Amino acid sequence: MVTAIVLHLLAGLSCEHSDFVLVAIQGVVSLALLTFVGAITTDAPVRKTLQDNIQTLLSDWPSDICTAIKKFDLEPSLLEYVCCKCCFTLYDPHNYPYGGDFSCPHNCTFHETPTSDECATPLLDTNFDGRTKPCCRFFYQPLSSWIGWLLSRPALPNILWTSLSPEVGQMHDIWDGDVFRSFKGLDGKPYLEVEPNQSDYRLIFSLFIDWFSPWGTKKNGSHASVGVIYMICCNLPPHLRYRIENVYIIPGPMEPSLHHLNHILQPLVNDLLHGWECGFHFTQTAVHKFGCMVRCAIIPLVCDLPALCKALGAIGHHAIRFCSFCLLTRSHITEFDVNSWGRQSWQEHLRIATKWRDAATESLCNTIYRKYGIHWSELLHLPYWDPTIFQVVEAMHNLFLGELQHHCRQIHCMNADADEEHSSVLLHSPEEQQRYLDTGIAAIQKGS
Numbered sequence: 001m002v003t004a005i006v007l008h009l010l011a012g013l014s015c016e017h018s019d020f021v022l023v024a025i026q027g028v029v030s031l032a033l034l035t036f037v038g039a040i041t042t043d044a045p046v047r048k049t050l051q052d053n054i055q056t057l058l059s060d061w062p063s064d065i066c067t068a069i070k071k072f073d074l075e076p077s078l079l080e081y082v083c084c085k086c087c088f089t090l091y092d093p094h095n096y097p098y099g100g101d102f103s104c105p106h107n108c109t110f111h112e113t114p115t116s117d118e119c120a121t122p123l124l125d126t127n128f129d130g131r132t133k134p135c136c137r138f139f140y141q142p143l144s145s146w147i148g149w150l151l152s153r154p155a156l157p158n159i160l161w162t163s164l165s166p167e168v169g170q171m172h173d174i175w176d177g178d179v180f181r182s183f184k185g186l187d188g189k190p191y192l193e194v195e196p197n198q199s200d201y202r203l204i205f206s207l208f209i210d211w212f213s214p215w216g217t218k219k220n221g222s223h224a225s226v227g228v229i230y231m232i233c234c235n236l237p238p239h240l241r242y243r244i245e246n247v248y249i250i251p252g253p254m255e256p257s258l259h260h261l262n263h264i265l266q267p268l269v270n271d272l273l274h275g276w277e278c279g280f281h282f283t284q285t286a287v288h289k290f291g292c293m294v295r296c297a298i299i300p301l302v303c304d305l306p307a308l309c310k311a312l313g314a315i316g317h318h319a320i321r322f323c324s325f326c327l328l329t330r331s332h333i334t335e336f337d338v339n340s341w342g343r344q345s346w347q348e349h350l351r352i353a354t355k356w357r358d359a360a361t362e363s364l365c366n367t368i369y370r371k372y373g374i375h376w377s378e379l380l381h382l383p384y385w386d387p388t389i390f391q392v393v394e395a396m397h398n399l400f401l402g403e404l405q406h407h408c409r410q411i412h413c414m415n416a417d418a419d420e421e422h423s424s425v426l427l428h429s430p431e432e433q434q435r436y437l438d439t440g441i442a443a444i445q446k447g448s
Helices: 002-009 015-040 044-059 065-071 143-151 178-182 258-277 305-312 346-357 362-372 395-400 403-411 430-445
Strands: 079-083 124-126 132-134 137-140 200-212 226-233 247-254 280-282 292-303 391-393
Touching: 002 015, 002 065, 015 044, 015 065, 079 258, 137 247, 137 258, 143 258, 143 280, 143 292, 200 305, 226 258, 258 292, 258 305, 292 305, 346 362, 395 403
Parallel strands: 200 292, 292 391
Antiparallel strands: 079 137, 124 132, 200 226, 226 247, 280 292
C-alpha cells in the first residue's frame, strides 16, 4: 500500500494505474505466500490453517488507491457545501443528515439586493432511487486543519521564518520589503516583531486566484473554466514555499462572474478572521508537547487582471476610473505626468465598496459600479487588508507569457522595422529567458 500511495501522491501516477499497482502487488504477495506455505509443510490441517490466515490477511487488501489513502489517514479534512451554479452561494453542509436527503432548500434563496428577485436556481437533483444530490458541490479544507497538518511534520516548524532579519539595504525576498516590516498586528505593534517564543507562531500567506481551461484554449473546442484558490505560506524558505505539498489549495467549481466570487471566498475569510482575532490553538504538535498558538494573516493578493478585479472589487480597464492603484480617469488616459494621477486610499475604497454592498437596488449598485469602478470584496472584512497596497502585479502573465511584449510590439507598434518573415516570436529557452531577466535587472540597477 505504501508503494502505491507513494507512486500516486509523489510520483503523480494516475488513480487507474495506482489501482493496477495495488492489485498486481496483491497477486504477487498472494502467490509468494501460498508457494511458501506449500514449501514449508505437507501437513494438510496446518496448510489449511495457514492458507485461511493468508486469505484473511489479503481480504483486507484495498483494490483502489482512495481506500488505501483512507487507511493511512492521509485524506485532508474537507467540508462539503452545496453550491449554486448561477450565483455560487454556499449552503452549510453541517445540517445534512447522513445518507438521507439534503436539508438545504431545493432552489437558491440568494437576493442580489433587498429588492431583487430570488435567484431560484435549482440546488438539488433526484437520483434514480429517489434520493437528492447536489447539482454542484464546493469542497473546502478548514485553514486550521491545514496548519495543524503543517505543524505535524517534525522538521518543518524549525525552519519557519517567524521574525524579520536585520535591515541591510538590499531586498532578497518579500520579507525584506517595507510592507512586511511595517505591517501591524491586532495590538498595533509590528506583527512580526514579537518576543522570541517557540510556541507562538505568526504566519503570513500569499493569496492566489486563477482559472484555466482543462482542455486548452481553442476557438472551436470545448469551453470550460476550472477555478482554484490557493495560499502560499511566506514563512517557509523560498525553496520550499511553492512545493505542492506545502500549498494550501481550495478547488473551486466553474468560474464565477464578478462579485459572486465573494461567496466562494467566505469560508476562507471567516477562518482568516478567526486566525487574526483569536488565533488557532493546537493542544499538541510534532515539536510542541504542550501545544502552541498560531496567528495568521494574508498580505499579497497575486492574480492576473481578470481574477484581480473580481477578488479586489474593481471593475477593470473599461471603467471610468479604470485603475485600482491611482485616480486617473479614462478621459485623461493620455496624461503621462505621474504626479498628477493621485493614489487610491484604503478608506475611500472601503467607503465606496460598503456603499455598493448596502445599496437597496441593483440600479443603484450599477450606478456606483460604473462611476467608481469598485464593488464589495469579501476580503474587505479583514480589518488589516489594504486593497490599495496588497495587490501584486502577477509576473507569469505579465512577463513570462509575453503580455508585456504583446503590448509593446502590437499595441504600441514598437516593431515597425521588423521584417515580415520574422514578425512572429519564437518561444525562448529557460537559459535565454534568464539572460533577458539578468539584462533587465542590470539595467534597473544602473538606473537606466
